[in-house]
Amino acid sequence: MEDFSKYAHSSAHLAVARRDYAALRNIVSTLPRVAKAGEVNTEEESLAAEVQADAISAVIDRRDVPGRETPLHLAVRLRDPVSAEILMAAGADWSLQNENGWSALQEAVCNREESIAMIIARHYQPLAWAKWCRRLPRIVASATRIRDFYMEITFHFESTVIPFIGRIAPSDTYRIWKRGSNLRADMTLAGFDGFRIQRSDQTFLFLGEGYSSEDGNVNLQPGSLIVLAHKEKEITNALEGAGAQPTEAEVAHEVALMSQTNMYRPGIDVTQAELISHLNWRRQERTEMVGNWKAKVYDMLHVMVSVKSRRVPGAMTDEELFSVDDEERTANGENNDEYDDVLTAEERMQLDSALRMGNSDGPCEDDEHGVVECQENGEANGVSKDKKSWFGWNKKGSKNAGDDPEDSKILKKFSKLAPEGSNHKALDHQKSTSEFPKEDMGDSKRGKDKSSKKKKKKGPTSETKHESEYKKGLRPVLWLTPDFPLKTDELLPLLDILANKVKAVRRLRELLTTKLPHGTFPVKVAIPIVPTIRVLVTFTKFEELQPSEEFSTPLSSPAHFQDAKSKDSEGSVSWISWMRGSRGGQSSDSDSHRYKDEVDPFLIPSDYTWVDANEKKRRLKAKKAKSKKHRKQAAARNGEGTTHQASEEVEE
Template structure:
């Protein structure tokens, strides 16, 4: 018999639809182990439509945010298969696992913030696009960040940045690390004098709304490939070339060109009807003409499950003996498009900036609910040249790049605690920011 290194008993039990055997094996085997194709048992259960196996695996903590060699998660495969109940279960479990991971990291994060000096920081975002019409309507934003103890305050004019829209305003985001999780994150709308606690858990209606959106949109997988990235010193001068050095704000900086930054964007739409495709196309056309409001105003109609794909005729042996990452199709036939865009970006690194990259990562982890800040965090996690990245170009969406400049920074011991409180005259509105 093959050793456990090259046999996959959980995967095989799922393939055979043997729920009893799967239940028994789960006591002694790793529920998140990947096979040679990068699939976990949950990937296979979803692709093959084995609903009982899906529920059993989720009950045993099968990871949902995990990708196979083709770059797809179990949730992506569930959307393709089209069983609404399975998609809902995975969305629910994905959020639960994200909360658990945050809870595990939280004590270390709060501790790191407490050990860091209190500070004030100002940074500027400029959004640009190579699509001319889109470029004209893209926003820019100046953010102010204050940090005191384990509390952070972010003031911004940009509520959030999505594929189809952005919202302007006068927004404050508060994180109070010494409060319990359900009370620690708050967003203030300073114009309307409202506040909303960033909910720790979504309601059933919100989860079902999200399922409707997933079932009617392209399945997207976009990732920045950093495998082939190199940094070279940026040059200046026409005749006598020399390394580019400039002041960014009050910080001496050395400029580098980032070569080989590749945005791999993949989309699937085998689960969409012709009507879905037409509707999505109309939304995109309206978006590129600069109209970003007015969609989804009607009451949503809940999407029904799709008719399942034909029953899979692939045997376990055919699956596991196929070349790595090239197994026979198990679910619906893919309708697939891949685009790769190479970015040539620059980064300015300063040895003078008082904050370290590790400290910045801790701050960014707190404000990750804002999607563009989570992109900045992904970028800073790369192995950068020495110093602190005071000016950066990063891709935010396949068509949109952001230039971020750290304009000011100062450690200060006079930051007042009132900055991190909700004003007493603000009213609570739990629906003010539906995406948070």
């Protein structure tokens, strides 16, 4: 029997607890109406719509109750689909976390409440799109007020004990242009699989001002986000169909996918972060030159990365999931010893030793590289495998994340949308990233601490058997300068556009959310991966762009421009090479300056082919069918091999 007294101060909670649907509908009817897509067109209207949204959230999303449950969480726990439908129709934020760090949708899936999970899944796509549309005018206006610039950010790995790390570890230089409310990012690094490089020459174009080609064949609305794949010469609209109501088949498929794998919630907590300056031999603050900027060096203490896992009844075990993954890799002809062609046997042993050091069981601390490990008690359902992918770059680990937006076909459309603001304490990468809600990581941390205390007091419980949490302490190193032309608060909204598409940018954004000394900017960040390996993120270049009207857009088409450039000396770089970006290297000052002057970076190539959502679905279906066929063939070959081996043993 629910104790109603603890909900006396919250009318929405009380109505849900009592199953008083008439009262709940009456509460919802008195709230302001949520602005729909297309109704907000100016910055003033956007600000007003946000005020209305906050007023709605203050009633139906409040968490000042035991367990920090929203009314939607309570409806899930009470197995009440009627209340869940009323709340979701009113615009409830399903992604907010309770004190244990789980959203209402995750709770519904873990409790096998498929009807409630489908209600939430049916509503969250239109709600996310409406939220994006009402914030878009404010995002565009904010971007316009920031100075126009060209910037380069490099990502590469280094190791104190593995000199050959540069040959196998991924690296890239991200080139970013900002002009008006338009943003362009060129990159060649799509992602990581352990240390396997996933290359993809691509460009992200956020067109806050819209786009119209000279021939009139291409017209894009303001706020469009497109992706240019340069190798395939294809263009996709990342937000195509984002506002469409999902079909019942899509909703059922989405919920079924969530139920097939266990829940994983990786996150990084910087709420307790503290900066300690490096001292030189004179006991003075250590300074270094990073690019053109003089920076002081700091250690960042008390940063915690965690992976929380939760068993979903009836879902595949981690071993089964990994087995399927291994079969797919084998069927696709992938060799597990992918480093054998670039490393000697001795170097391979050094690499394996370093990775084992980073994934060893039990607590360990490395003062020099700033890695600390710990694990909460509870039955670890594949936690040892989580350790190997705690930084989110291991394919097996990321594939586990049934609640990760990158593994969700429907929510992929929203993985590029910008978050609410730059006041995040930290982020948890789960489905909530599709809407970028305001997440209180401090609350989540307190919830985890409380959960840990409960486990220690009560001993093994049913919850303990199904939940586990792995934590790793980090000690990043930051190079801070007061001279960088951009402020952190100015850069964060721009990184938000890329953060959920590019993991390296996402990790950088998380660290930037901590409180840095006033007026400073981190021009370089070193993030430990394992005790002997770290990734370096460096802002290597920043140049203000000339006003847009002074850009000299070439008169000919991009293809003709490329042909003209090819007639120059061999040392010149073609237009298409500039479009693709360098493979981990940095362009010279003269090269980057020349191309910024000669070519409009926001020009869409006319010889590229547009690929719509239906074509992408067709390709995905064909890829799945091919993978399934390969798995069957591999299984058949394995069966024949086993039979042949058994017959030989019988003959002997």
